[in-house]
Amino acid sequence: MNIEVRYYTKTGNSKKMAIAISEEIEKDALDITYNLDKDTDILFICNGIYWAGIDSKVKTFIKENASKIKLLVNISTAGIKKSSYKAMKKIAKKNNIKIADKEFHAPGSFMGMHKNRPNSDDLLALREFVKGVIEDGRN
Numbered sequence: 001m002n003i004e005v006r007y008y009t010k011t012g013n014s015k016k017m018a019i020a021i022s023e024e025i026e027k028d029a030l031d032i033t034y035n036l037d038k039d040t041d042i043l044f045i046c047n048g049i050y051w052a053g054i055d056s057k058v059k060t061f062i063k064e065n066a067s068k069i070k071l072l073v074n075i076s077t078a079g080i081k082k083s084s085y086k087a088m089k090k091i092a093k094k095n096n097i098k099i100a101d102k103e104f105h106a107p108g109s110f111m112g113m114h115k116n117r118p119n120s121d122d123l124l125a126l127r128e129f130v131k132g133v134i135e136d137g138r139n
């Protein structure tokens with residue numbers, strides 16, 4: 001099974017999430033300037049919410065790599081919103097990509113809110129989530 005992680009970050013929170021995933025899947029945490037080089041059974045896409053939406057660079061990455069993504073798993077942080085899943089689901093639908101029903105979200109530090117989040121507990125929970133997704137993928 002080929003499992004990959006990519007992230008887009010403005011302030012570092014999505015990178016933290018991607019590094020935790022990379023440790024679990026034993027693959028580098030790469031940002032979205034790195035296209036997928038082969039078919040990917042599970043892609044963990046780590047992203048944040050900016051001005052109530054997902055950054056257009058993430059949309060472009062998904063579009064350009066769509067044919068290689070077998071299952072997209074959304075991993076988000078945000079200051080106020082509870083998740084970027086709804087927006088990511090729209091992007092997946094537009095590009096004919098299967099998106100997992102399961103997602104992971106943690107609060108992300110933003111202008112004095114959610115200090116140090118995602119924190120070590122968030123990252124531990126994320127690693128458990130990743131294990132579960134991979135286990136599901138094997139069955």
Ligand SMILES: Cc1cc2nc3c(=O)[nH]c(=O)nc-3n(C[C@H](O)[C@H](O)[C@H](O)COP(=O)(O)O)c2cc1C
Binds near residue numbers: 048
């Ligand atoms: C320019 C900017 C705009 C943001 N707009 C929103 C927003 O509209 N809604 C929200 O819930 N959080 C918003 N946030 C907070 C981010 O979603 C949150 O800090 C997230 O963890 C950022 O992830 P990153 O560190 O990977 O960039 C914004 C943050 C920035 C920097």
